Amino acid sequence: MRAVCWHGIGEVTVEDVADPCVLNPRDAVVRVTSTAICGSDLHLYNGYVPTMYRGDILGHEFMGEVVEVGPGVTNLAVGDRVVVPFPISCGNCFYCERELYSLCENSNPNAPYAEKMWGHSPAGVFGYSHLLGGYAGGQAEYVRVPFADVGPVKVPDGLSDEQVLFLGDILPTGYMAAENCGITEGDTIAVWGAGPVGLLAAACARLLGAGKVIVIDRFPERLDKARTAGADALNYEDVDIPDALKDLTGGRGPDACIDAVGMEAHGHGTPGFYDRAKQALRLESDRPTALREAILNVRNGGTVSVPGVYGGFIDKVPFGSVVNRSLTIRSGQTHVQRYTRPLLAKIEAGDIDPSFIVTHRMSLEEAPRAYEMFKHKQDQCVKVVLTPNVH
Amino acid sequence: MAAEQRSVEAVQYRESNGERSSLLERINGGIDDRQLAQAIGWFSIGLGVTEILAPRTLGRAIGVGEHPSVLRLLGVREIMSGLGLLSERKAGTWAWSRVAGDAMDLALLGAATQSEDAHPQRIAMAATALLGVAALDVYSGRKLASSPLETVPPRVHVTHSITINASPDTVYGFWRNLENLPLFMRHVESVSATNDKTSHWVVRAPGGTTVEWDAEIVEDREAEQLSWRTLPDSEVLHEGTVIFEAAPAGRGTIVRVELNYEPPGGLVGRQIAKVFGQEPEQQVKDDVRRLKQLIETGEVATTDGQSHGARSLLGRTTLGGRLS
Numbered sequence: 001m002r003a004v005c006w007h008g009i010g011e012v013t014v015e016d017v018a019d020p021c022v023l024n025p026r027d028a029v030v031r032v033t034s035t036a037i038c039g040s041d042l043h044l045y046n047g048y049v050p051t052m053y054r055g056d057i058l059g060h061e062f063m064g065e066v067v068e069v070g071p072g073v074t075n076l077a078v079g080d081r082v083v084v085p086f087p088i089s090c091g092n093c094f095y096c097e098r099e100l101y102s103l104c105e106n107s108n109p110n111a112p113y114a115e116k117m118w119g120h121s122p123a124g125v126f127g128y129s130h131l132l133g134g135y136a137g138g139q140a141e142y143v144r145v146p147f148a149d150v151g152p153v154k155v156p157d158g159l160s161d162e163q164v165l166f167l168g169d170i171l172p173t174g175y176m177a178a179e180n181c182g183i184t185e186g187d188t189i190a191v192w193g194a195g196p197v198g199l200l201a202a203a204c205a206r207l208l209g210a211g212k213v214i215v216i217d218r219f220p221e222r223l224d225k226a227r228t229a230g231a232d233a234l235n236y237e238d239v240d241i242p243d244a245l246k247d248l249t250g251g252r253g254p255d256a257c258i259d260a261v262g263m264e265a266h267g268h269g270t271p272g273f274y275d276r277a278k279q280a281l282r283l284e285s286d287r288p289t290a291l292r293e294a295i296l297n298v299r300n301g302g303t304v305s306v307p308g309v310y311g312g313f314i315d316k317v318p319f320g321s322v323v324n325r326s327l328t329i330r331s332g333q334t335h336v337q338r339y340t341r342p343l344l345a346k347i348e349a350g351d352i353d354p355s356f357i358v359t360h361r362m363s364l365e366e367a368p369r370a371y372e373m374f375k376h377k378q379d380q381c382v383k384v385v386l387t388p389n390v391h
Numbered sequence: 392m393a394a395e396q397r398s399v400e401a402v403q404y405r406e407s408n409g410e411r412s413s414l415l416e417r418i419n420g421g422i423d424d425r426q427l428a429q430a431i432g433w434f435s436i437g438l439g440v441t442e443i444l445a446p447r448t449l450g451r452a453i454g455v456g457e458h459p460s461v462l463r464l465l466g467v468r469e470i471m472s473g474l475g476l477l478s479e480r481k482a483g484t485w486a487w488s489r490v491a492g493d494a495m496d497l498a499l500l501g502a503a504t505q506s507e508d509a510h511p512q513r514i515a516m517a518a519t520a521l522l523g524v525a526a527l528d529v530y531s532g533r534k535l536a537s538s539p540l541e542t543v544p545p546r547v548h549v550t551h552s553i554t555i556n557a558s559p560d561t562v563y564g565f566w567r568n569l570e571n572l573p574l575f576m577r578h579v580e581s582v583s584a585t586n587d588k589t590s591h592w593v594v595r596a597p598g599g600t601t602v603e604w605d606a607e608i609v610e611d612r613e614a615e616q617l618s619w620r621t622l623p624d625s626e627v628l629h630e631g632t633v634i635f636e637a638a639p640a641g642r643g644t645i646v647r648v649e650l651n652y653e654p655p656g657g658l659v660g661r662q663i664a665k666v667f668g669q670e671p672e673q674q675v676k677d678d679v680r681r682l683k684q685l686i687e688t689g690e691v692a693t694t695d696g697q698s699h700g701a702r703s704l705l706g707r708t709t710l711g712g713r714l715s
Contacts, residue, residue: 005700015700023697024690055700072689090688093556094642106684109692112673124692136697144697147688 002388003057003140004367009047010375012058014365020136020144025072028148030084034161035062035139035364037374037384038169039195040262040309044129045371048263048285049311051113051130059139060086060126061169063161066152067142073149082152083167084145085336088124088135091150095123102333107147108133117312122333139367141388153340156348162355162385163347166200171354172339174200174260177307178208180330181256188212190245190254190297191231192290194222196357196383197307198260203229203352205258214248216241218266221380228356236268245297253299262308265289271316278315285312295321295329306331360384427531428476428486434524435473435489442466454513455503465499468492486532493525547652547663549675555683556643559614559635565686566617566633575681575691577674578666589622592629596662602627627663628653648679 003017020029038061043049063083066076076082087102095103104123108114114121114131124146127137136144145152155164178201181189189205191198194217202213206229215226216234223233234244245254263286267275271289278284294304295318304327322329346352359382362370370384441449446462472492475485500518503509555562565571569582569590580593580601589607596602604625610618610632620630634647654660684691 001698003698003700007700013700017698017700020698021696023693023695026688026690053705054703057699088692090684092687094554097556106688107692109694111680112676133692134694136694136699140698146692 001141002364003136004059004364004386005054006044006052006056006058007054010045010372012045012368012371014367017057017140020140020142022068022070023144024146025070026147026149027070028066028073028076028145028152029068030062030064030082030138030143030145030152031067032062032064032138032141032143032388033081034064034165035059035386035388036165036169037061037139037367037370037386039197040128041371042375043263043309043311045375046264048279049129049131050117051110051134053130053134056127056129056134057136057140058127059137059143060128061165062126062138062143063155063165063168064143066148069148075149076152076154080152080154081157082154083164083340084126084138084143085151085153085167085172085340086125086128086169087122087151087333087336088126088133088146089150089337090147091337096150099335099338100332101335101337103335110134125333139364139386141364151337153344155344159347160355162358163353164344165385166196166354166357167336167340167343167347169334169336170196170357171200171204171343171352172336173197173307173334174202175204175207175339175343176332176334177201177258177260177305178204178210180305180332181205181208181210181258181303183208183210183256185209186211187255188214188249189256189258190214190216190294191226191258191260192216192294193260193262193308194219194226194233195260198258199225199229199357199382200354201258201260201307202226202231203354206230207346207352212248214245214254219377219380222382225357225382241293242297249299253297253302255299256303256305257294257298259290259294259304259306259308261290263287263310265291275315284315286310286314288314288317292316292318295327298327300325301327303328303330307334357383358385362386364388427527427534431486431489431527431531432473432476435469435476437473439466439469439471439473442469451510452513453500453517454510455500455517456506456508456510458503458506461499465492465496483532486528486534489528490525490532493521493528496521497525546654547650547671549672550647550649551672551675551679552645552647553679553683554638554643554645555686557686559637559644562644562646562686563614563617563635565682566635567611575685576678577681590619594663594666597665600662602659602662602666604629626659646679646682648675650675 001017001019002014004012005015007013022029041058044052044058066078066080066082069076088107089096089101089104090106093105095105102123107124108121110130110133111121117131124133124135126135153167174197183205187210189210191202194215198215202215205213213231214234215231216236217223218235218237223235226233234241265287267287267289275284275287279287290308291306298304359380362384364386367386370386373379373381374384442462443466446459447457450457450462472485472489497518500514504511504514569584572582573579578595580595582590582592584590589605592604592606594602604627605622606619607622608619610616614635616634618632621628630651632649636645638645652663654663681691
């Protein structure tokens with residue numbers, strides 16, 4: 001089959017690789033009909049996630065048709081149309097029983113390495129480094145899905161791929177980011193980053209009853225999409241963000257702030273230079289510009305929700321602000337399986353249609369160009385959906 | 392040294408509570424070759440750093456003239472040998488790497504006499520000093536290579552605990568069926584119950600060989616504890632205890648494992664040492680993790696055999712190892 005393989009910083013290729021097969025009783029094999037490039041894939045593409053090896057198959061946001069099931073999978077049949085969540089979760093362990101699926105204790109074969117890096121290991125993830133299991137990803141014609149009796153959610157034929165594809169990652173991620181804000185009536189939510197997750201977090205914050213949602217970015221086309229999602233938009237190159245946020249909230253600050261940017265924030269001024277230099281010298285793995293701003297701008301007693309990906313260590317985080325102003329920080333890789341079915345119901349009911357973020361539809365063969373375009377936000381690229389050619 | 396004698400020394404070593412120098416003094420009549428190796432290691436690093444930072448000055452001092460890039464390369468070699476010696480892992484090999492380095496240096500000194508800016512008298516002095524160091528290296532290499540620290544396998548003692556999302560009954564039942572053990576203990580090829588209390592163990596060792604022993608259950612409290620140890624005439628002294636404890640509020644079972652292996656000297660001992668490699672604790676942790684996965688999910692998570700693109704040499708070596 002054809003698959004998108006990582007080959008180093010800024011280098012992906014589409015290669016012929018062996019077809020996947022069932023390796024464990026609870027595996028299934030899915031023929032991919034649509035697969036997306038996630039903003040977090042750019043962290044791999046830019047080389048900021050350790051333990052990637054040449055030849056690793058990328059992709060953790062995909063859907064398709066079940067073509068093979070192992071003997072342990074009784075709730076899926078060949079021919080079922082499914083969306084697959086990005087965390088691999090057993091459904092049996094302490095965390096899965098508590099619906100904390102991205103913390104599954106049994107799905108990361110490389111757990112000892114994750115334990116050395118982070119203290120304890122989270123779940124395995126498709127196509128996202130060997131620290132997270134080294135599983136082959138879904139930017140391919142076929143993909144092996146472990147614990148297929150737990151993750152994949154069947155989707156009805158009446159909905160298009162683009163309407164349901166994002167159930168595998170960014171829609172639940174945006175939803176969990178908004179949910180983590182603990183929104184009550186009249187709340188104002190500020191979102192850093194109008195990428196796919198930020199936009200969907202803004203839409204979900206509205207869905208959960210936020211009175212006002214403010215999205216911060218610098219790309220006009222992305223800010224336009226934020227307005228489409230029902231948010232106010234602020235361009236940080238045009239306005240002073242702390243002033244603007246105080247102005248929009250009567251001086252108090254947003255009730256919750258969402259950092260939907262993560263480890264590769266576009267810094268500015270001296271702190272931006274400081275982070276870039278430290279990251280280049282490998283003295284800091286992530287650049288936390290958005291996180292710092294989210295902390296400093298949220299109101300007293302407010303919540304900072306972090307769906308943006310951080311991998312390692314960050315500097316100059318104003319923790320004094322967290323302590324002295326009684327802030328709450330909530331984060332986590334998304335417990336996707338908790339949200340797929342309720343969000344599918346909302347899509348079916350027409351409450352939300354995440355396909356508004358898609359700007360580019362390309363063939364899987366064009367993946368190298370798609371990565372480059374997405375990275376540099378060329379051609380007003382916000383979200384790319386790839387389609388394998390041959391079926 | 393006869394295998395028997397070595398194993399007596401191994402016991403002495405264990406009795407000395409890890410005080411290596413006292414045992415070494417007994418064996419070597421007061422010369423502590425660990426300290427010698429450390430001293431040579433630091434000397435090697437010092438020389439290496441000088442060669443890298445001040446190659447011209449050093450070149451003039453030993454009379455070989457200006458060959459900064461050669462001296463810098465030699466400096467890298469010195470530092471590697473030095474670090475190897477200080478690490479105390481395969482110290483004998485590192486000491487011999489220094490002997491090889493000395494031979495190389497002597498050859499280079501010889502070649503340097505032909506150089507235009509050579510200073511024959513200084514070269515002769517450097518060569519004399521080098522011969523002295525080489526003699527020390529040879530001595531240290533021979534001592535370390537035959538040191539009992541390398542040939543007597545260490546005793547393996549590991550304790551580890553994990554919480555499994557199943558009742559103590561279930562986890563105990565799985566373990567009590569000893570024939571299940573090879574499902575999660577990677578190095579155990581088979582355990583066959585020979586009667587209600589005794590069992591025969593076959594453990595895989597590197598190179599396609601096996602080590603075998605018979606064990607008996609010495610404590611068996613249903614859903615609480617299981618202890619076993621090898622029969623008195625076994626080649627390997629191995630004992631293990633597993634305690635099954637109900638976790639609070641129905642959160643499954645806390646499994647506490649304690650394993651001891653006391654390998655004898657000689658071939659069997661070396662094989663057992665290789666089975667556990669450098670990280671016996673990690674191996675036991677991995678085994679217990681597999682037990683948890685089997686009981687909770689019915690399978691062991693893996694990526695062995697999955698698809699991938701063309702690997703680099705580094706990827707092939709690393710992925711062929713521990714990372715999957």
